Amino acid sequence: MYCSECKNLYRTFEGTLARFVEARTSAFYQVSTRIAVRKHVDLVRAKNDLCEHQEVCPWAILAQHFGQHGIVQFAEA
DSSP states (O other): OOOOOHHHHHHHHHHHHHHHHHHHHHHHHHHOOOHHHHHHHHHHHHHHHHHHHHOHHHHHHHHTTTTSSSSSOOOOO
C-alpha cells in the first residue's frame, strides 16, 4: 500500500539505526565516540529524509488519516 520511495527510505533508516546501535555498543565506542557521533548524524539524516517524504507522500498521508502516526512501519511480505 505504501510507495516504493517510502519503503526504500524506511529500509535506509532501519540500516542506519542498526549501524548506530552497533557503533554505540562496540568496545571501540569506549575509547572514541567519534564513530558513534557520525553514525548518529547519519541516523538523524535518514529519519529526516523519511519524515520529509512522508509529509508529501499520498500513501503515507492516507495511512496517517486512518490512524497510523509517526514513521510508517512496513511488514515484510
